[in-house]
Amino acid sequence: MPKLITWNIQSARSPDGSADLGHVVGTLDRFSEFDVLCLQEVACGFQARDGTRIEDQFAGLAARLPGYSASWATPLDTLALDGARCRLGTVVFSRYPVLQVLRHSLPWPADPGVMSMPRGALELTLGTPSGLLRVVSVHLEYFSALQRSAQVDRLRELHREAVMHAHTPRPGPADRSAFAAVPRAAPAVLMGDFNMLPDSLEYARLLAPFTDGTPALRDAWHLAHPGRPHAPTVGLHDAAPDAGPPFAFDFAFVSTDLAGRVLRLQVDGAAAGSDHQPLLLELG
Structure with a gap:
C-alpha cells in the first residue's frame, strides 16, 4: 500500500525561525513512514527568517534520507548580490524505482x-509493486x-499529454540510448501547495471533465472523507492576530483510474514551523 506525503516546508522553517532540516x-518520522515524499520550497542560498544563510537543502535532505532516490527541480534560480546562487524548488524522494523524471516550467x-x-x-x-x-x-x-489560472490549465494539458503517451506505443530501442522508449504512467497523483x-475557480477548473476521454482528476480528500469539508492545511499555528481562520491550500489529487484505491488522506495538524501542514495519502 503506497504511502505518499506532500509538505511545503518553507525552506525547513522551524518554530524558532531558523532553517532546520533535522526538524x-x-x-x-513522527507523522508517518512513507514510500514517496514530495517537498516544496526546498531552498539554497536564501536567508532564513532568523537572518542566517540557508544551506544546500537539496543535498542536505538527500543525506538525511538514505534508502530513497532524490529528484529535484528549481524553477527559481538566481544570482544574489554577493555572487551566491539562490535556488528554490521541489524535491521528490522515492523508495520505488524512478523510471523517468520530467521537469515542467509552468506559465x-x-x-x-x-x-x-x-x-x-x-x-x-515510478515502478511500484x-x-x-x-x-x-x-x-x-x-x-x-x-498566473495561477494559467498554471492550472498547463497541469491539465500535461495530464492529457501523459495519458496519451501512456496509451500510444512509441518506437525506440530497449537500451540506454536517448531514444529509448521509457514509459510514462497514466495513473497519476498530483500533490503539493x-x-x-x-x-475557487482554479480548483473547479483543475477537476473539470475532459472532452477527449482523459481520466479526470479527483480530490482525494473527498474520496477519503465524503461529505466533510477539507481539513485546514495553512495557518493552524500562525500567531498573527490578523491571520484569520485556518484554510486549505495543500491537496492530493488522483486520476479517476486511481479513485477506488484511495484508502486514507490525513493532515498532520501537529507539525509546526512551516505554516503549511503535511498531508499523507495512502493508496491500496
Whole structure:
C-alpha cells in the first residue's frame, strides 16, 4: 500500500525561525513512514527568517534520507548580490524505482503590479509493486490569480499529454540510448501547495471533465472523507492576530483510474514551523 506525503516546508522553517532540516525529518518520522515524499520550497542560498544563510537543502535532505532516490527541480534560480546562487524548488524522494523524471516550467505571464516568481511541476514515473504510477509535485503561484489560472490549465494539458503517451506505443530501442522508449504512467497523483481554495475557480477548473476521454482528476480528500469539508492545511499555528481562520491550500489529487484505491488522506495538524501542514495519502 503506497504511502505518499506532500509538505511545503518553507525552506525547513522551524518554530524558532531558523532553517532546520533535522526538524523536518523529525516531523516526518513522527507523522508517518512513507514510500514517496514530495517537498516544496526546498531552498539554497536564501536567508532564513532568523537572518542566517540557508544551506544546500537539496543535498542536505538527500543525506538525511538514505534508502530513497532524490529528484529535484528549481524553477527559481538566481544570482544574489554577493555572487551566491539562490535556488528554490521541489524535491521528490522515492523508495520505488524512478523510471523517468520530467521537469515542467509552468506559465508565468506578466501581471503588472503583482509580486510573483517562476513556478514548476516535477513529474516522476515510478515502478511500484502495483504498477506504474505518475507522481507530480506542484507549487503554484500565490499572489497572481492570472498566473495561477494559467498554471492550472498547463497541469491539465500535461495530464492529457501523459495519458496519451501512456496509451500510444512509441518506437525506440530497449537500451540506454536517448531514444529509448521509457514509459510514462497514466495513473497519476498530483500533490503539493496549489495556493487555491477548495471553492475557487482554479480548483473547479483543475477537476473539470475532459472532452477527449482523459481520466479526470479527483480530490482525494473527498474520496477519503465524503461529505466533510477539507481539513485546514495553512495557518493552524500562525500567531498573527490578523491571520484569520485556518484554510486549505495543500491537496492530493488522483486520476479517476486511481479513485477506488484511495484508502486514507490525513493532515498532520501537529507539525509546526512551516505554516503549511503535511498531508499523507495512502493508496491500496
